[in-house]
Amino acid sequence: xxxxxxxxxxxxxxxxxxxxxxxxxxxxxxxxxxxxxxxxxxxxxxxxxxxxxxxxxxxxxxxxxxxxxxxxxxxxxxxxxxxxxxxxxxxxxxxxxxxxxxxxxxxxxxxxxxxxxxxxxxxxxxxxxxxxxxxxxxxxxxxxxxxxxxxxxxxxxxxxxxxxxxxxxxxxxxxxxxxxxxxxxxxxxxxxxxxxxxxxxxxxxxxxxxxxxxxxxxxxxxxxxxxxxxxxxxxxxxxxxxxxxxxxxxxxxxxxxxxxxxxx
Amino acid sequence: xxxxxxxxxxxxxxxxxxxxxxxxxxxxxxxxxxxxxxxxxxxxxxxxxxxxxxxxxxxxxxxxxxxxxxxxxxxxxxxxxxxxxxxxxxxxxxxxxxxxxxxxxxxxxxxxxxxxxxxxxxxxxxxxxxxxxxxxxxxxxxxxxxxxxxxxxxxxxxxxxxxxxxxxxxxxxxxxxxxxxxxxxxxxxxxxxxxxxxxxxxxxxxxxxxxxxxxxxxxxxxxxxxxxxxxxxxxxxxxxxxxxxxxxxxxxxxxxxxxxxxxxxxxxxxxxxxxxxxxx
Numbered sequence: 001x002x003x004x005x006x007x008x009x010x011x012x013x014x015x016x017x018x019x020x021x022x023x024x025x026x027x028x029x030x031x032x033x034x035x036x037x038x039x040x041x042x043x044x045x046x047x048x049x050x051x052x053x054x055x056x057x058x059x060x061x062x063x064x065x066x067x068x069x070x071x072x073x074x075x076x077x078x079x080x081x082x083x084x085x086x087x088x089x090x091x092x093x094x095x096x097x098x099x100x101x102x103x104x105x106x107x108x109x110x111x112x113x114x115x116x117x118x119x120x121x122x123x124x125x126x127x128x129x130x131x132x133x134x135x136x137x138x139x140x141x142x143x144x145x146x147x148x149x150x151x152x153x154x155x156x157x158x159x160x161x162x163x164x165x166x167x168x169x170x171x172x173x174x175x176x177x178x179x180x181x182x183x184x185x186x187x188x189x190x191x192x193x194x195x196x197x198x199x200x201x202x203x204x205x206x207x208x209x210x211x212x213x214x215x216x217x218x219x220x221x222x223x224x225x226x227x228x229x230x231x232x233x234x235x236x237x238x239x240x241x242x243x244x245x246x247x248x249x250x251x252x253x254x255x256x257x258x259x260x261x262x263x264x
Numbered sequence: 265x266x267x268x269x270x271x272x273x274x275x276x277x278x279x280x281x282x283x284x285x286x287x288x289x290x291x292x293x294x295x296x297x298x299x300x301x302x303x304x305x306x307x308x309x310x311x312x313x314x315x316x317x318x319x320x321x322x323x324x325x326x327x328x329x330x331x332x333x334x335x336x337x338x339x340x341x342x343x344x345x346x347x348x349x350x351x352x353x354x355x356x357x358x359x360x361x362x363x364x365x366x367x368x369x370x371x372x373x374x375x376x377x378x379x380x381x382x383x384x385x386x387x388x389x390x391x392x393x394x395x396x397x398x399x400x401x402x403x404x405x406x407x408x409x410x411x412x413x414x415x416x417x418x419x420x421x422x423x424x425x426x427x428x429x430x431x432x433x434x435x436x437x438x439x440x441x442x443x444x445x446x447x448x449x450x451x452x453x454x455x456x457x458x459x460x461x462x463x464x465x466x467x468x469x470x471x472x473x474x475x476x477x478x479x480x481x482x483x484x485x486x487x488x489x490x491x492x493x494x495x496x497x498x499x500x501x502x503x504x505x506x507x508x509x510x511x512x513x514x515x516x517x518x519x520x521x522x523x524x525x526x527x528x529x530x531x532x533x534x535x536x537x538x539x540x541x542x543x544x
Binding site: 133134162163165166169170173215218219221222223224225226227228229233234235236237238239 | 348355362365369372373378380382385386422
């Protein structure tokens with residue numbers, strides 16, 4: 001049951017969007033997020049939606065996959081929509097049913113925030129759908145490297161993320177194995193209320209944690225014997241170079257920036 | 265006489281224990297290893313063989329005596345990285361020694377730590393993957409591979425650092441028979457083609473039988489140090505320290521009990537078959 005979990009949601013591909021340098025891609029997504037929260041003009045949301053959907057089209061990301069990414073946030077989107085609708089008391093009064101009053105500005109705020117959240121999820125999903133987790137951590141390390149002068153642990157952070165990504169499948173496999181072993185001896189993980197279920201997980205989590213610590217110890221030994229001594233003096237096999245794809249992506253975004261400046 | 269690449273001089277090591285006195289894992293161990301040799305170290309659990317492995321590349325430092333890797337003392341902190349680059353250590357659990365999510369990135373890990381130039385890393389990673397026959401899996405994720413394949417990746421990661429000595433700390437213990445054969449034959453091939461020195465720590469006697477020399481450990485001491493033929497001749501002594509002999513030797517002993525005397529101690533099924541053919 002735990003085996004079908006994949007880390008992240010990366011869809012491998014060779015499209016132009018996939019080939020954008022991960023560093024550039026992260027920066028573009030940051031710009032995109034800022035932009036959708038800065039603009040108040042409704043048709044600009046249309047432009048950004050077209051931009052994201054265009055990127056999805058180029059990357060051959062199925063629309064269904066992109067829409068599915070909203071699911072975990074659907075509750076927040078609906079919740080903020082309703083709150084805005086009910087609590088904003090500005091503009092014209094449009095509708096009054098008993099104590100519930102809906103104003104024109106309420107509708108505008110509600111729709112605007114919902115659109116912003118949906119676009120936010122689309123944009124960040126496009127990043128994780130088209131960039132492998134390894135490239136992402138790699139790019140983050142490189143982008144954050146300048147911050148190491150103020151002692152920001154960029155390398156350590158990236159190494160932790162890499163190791164976490166490496167061990168998530170291993171630990172899931174192990175959890176599955178322990179679960180089966182416990183079930184074979186009569187453990188019950190499925191029945192009972194939430195407290196009973198949580199309690200049933202204790203005999204699963206204890207060996208899992210103990211093993212994780214043992215693994216960590218062994219991994220540290222193995223890393224040390226492969227001469228690991230932190231980020232100092234370390235080189236990387238992969239060289240990230242900028243290409244015309246990055247130039248094109250930046251050009252498109254400069255266009256968006258121009259629209260943003262002119263129309264707000 | 266060939267050049268000595270590794271020498272252990274009167275080494276003792278103990279683990280700190282909270283309640284009683286320290287646990288002595290190694291007691292006055294001494295031996296030298298010649299370049300290009302394949303040395304097996306055998307002993308049952310707790311005989312000190314894993315502790316020994318960690319002393320050989322400076323992960324542990326001897327409490328007494330010294331360990332010299334290509335003449336470099338492991339106590340010297342300035343030489344630590346040079347020693348570890350030259351004496352590569354492959355561990356038992358393949359899962360716990362791979363660091364990254366893509367095979368070729370993992371093979372590059374050691375080289376990246378050594379600060380090698382990116383272009384050179386690329387070349388050495390490709391060579392190392394080819395040397396263990398895993399070039400087709402360069403972009404695979406480690407958790408999708410079999411135990412034997414993972415262990416070959418771990419070997420490639422060490423090999424890429426171009427060490428002169430390879431130390432295997434029970435690297436086949438967690439593998440199935442297929443994986444064990446796969447790893448051992450890869451190592452044998454490397455040892456012969458690249459003139460590497462191999463220390464093979466194991467508790468499988470059939471693996472030890474393939475070595476040029478076997479060191480037997482018990483209770484933190486070296487109790488025997490000889491060729492496999494000479495070691496496995498002493499089956500009774502091995503039994504006393506809870507060690508077995510290879511299957512071929514076992515068969516020969518059973519034959520002897522039944523009055524069939526072979527003219528040698530057969531190491532391996534091939535040797536056994538030949539000895540049987542020489543019978544009148």
